[in-house]
Amino acid sequence: MATPIVPFDDRDGFIWMDGEFVPWRETKVHLLTHALHYGSAVFEGERSYDGNVFESLRHTQRLHKSAQILDFDIPFSVEQIEDAKAEALAKSGLESAYVRPIAWRGSEMMGVSAQSNTIHLAIAVWSWGDYFQDKMKGIKMTHAKWRRPDPATAPCEAKAAGLYMICTMSKHAAEKEGYADALMLDWRGQVAEATGANIFFIRDGAIHTPTPDCFLNGITRQTAIKLAKSRQIEVVERAIFPDELGTFSECFITGTAAEITPVAEIGDVKYTPGEITGNLVDDYDKLVRGKLTL
Numbered sequence: 001m002a003t004p005i006v007p008f009d010d011r012d013g014f015i016w017m018d019g020e021f022v023p024w025r026e027t028k029v030h031l032l033t034h035a036l037h038y039g040s041a042v043f044e045g046e047r048s049y050d051g052n053v054f055e056s057l058r059h060t061q062r063l064h065k066s067a068q069i070l071d072f073d074i075p076f077s078v079e080q081i082e083d084a085k086a087e088a089l090a091k092s093g094l095e096s097a098y099v100r101p102i103a104w105r106g107s108e109m110m111g112v113s114a115q116s117n118t119i120h121l122a123i124a125v126w127s128w129g130d131y132f133q134d135k136m137k138g139i140k141m142t143h144a145k146w147r148r149p150d151p152a153t154a155p156c157e158a159k160a161a162g163l164y165m166i167c168t169m170s171k172h173a174a175e176k177e178g179y180a181d182a183l184m185l186d187w188r189g190q191v192a193e194a195t196g197a198n199i200f201f202i203r204d205g206a207i208h209t210p211t212p213d214c215f216l217n218g219i220t221r222q223t224a225i226k227l228a229k230s231r232q233i234e235v236v237e238r239a240i241f242p243d244e245l246g247t248f249s250e251c252f253i254t255g256t257a258a259e260i261t262p263v264a265e266i267g268d269v270k271y272t273p274g275e276i277t278g279n280l281v282d283d284y285d286k287l288v289r290g291k292l293t294l
């Protein structure tokens, strides 16, 4: 399990918070904050490569959309957030970095209703390498006990903090058994995604990936589909069932943190990362660094 060397609340630097830069250790919120008690926060995970945040605008637009789904408006426009992210990145002095904007309901009301609560926004930037150790060997995944909820049960199009509770429980259970991650099914029993990344399979030269109808249609997922199509690879978005897992030869997962990560096994099923996965990993790396255009 990756333990941070320096705790996240005890670092040098500044965090952009509600319109100004605040020394890193002083960016506190009160114990009685609605978001802490009721999960009323939305966030983004973005990566900057060589000083440029990949798909920055789309991430900011998704942040706004996530907030609207949770019934709040972020008091900063998309343009203001774009400027703030650029300033936070510049102030960090980092070229390659992880960028974490988060918006949350504050402390004015502490019941379920939060009609009068102030909405806050912060943007933190830190250095973050590969999400998985030995990523290119292919990660080992197990099956999660928890399932992605029905869209009638949870706002699955929002990148909302509350939805990550089942991801953390699933990831912890996997790590306890020596796996890097877990495959989550959805409420119907169909293959959904990993705990923080979307999933793809390869069979006979074609790519198969679950239709994102009850989990995040990741920005990296959409990018991987475009990259595959630009290589004339067929991409099939469809319902995938767990009994099909053994019929695929390659598997990979996609996400801003995970980037494109090959998968070596899911439970009893083994995969050998091959040419298609390798090419997409390389293409993605070139794309995010501006060395390839789509």
Ligand SMILES: Cc1ncc(COP(=O)(O)O)c(C=O)c1O
Residues within 6 Å of the ligand: 045, 167, 193, 194, 195, 196, 197, 198, 215, 216, 217, 218, 219, 220, 221, 254, 255, 256, 257
């Ligand atoms: C649960 C989950 N699914 C999918 C993704 C992939 O989304 P993206 O590619 O936009 O980072 C993420 C990461 O944000 C995630 O946390």
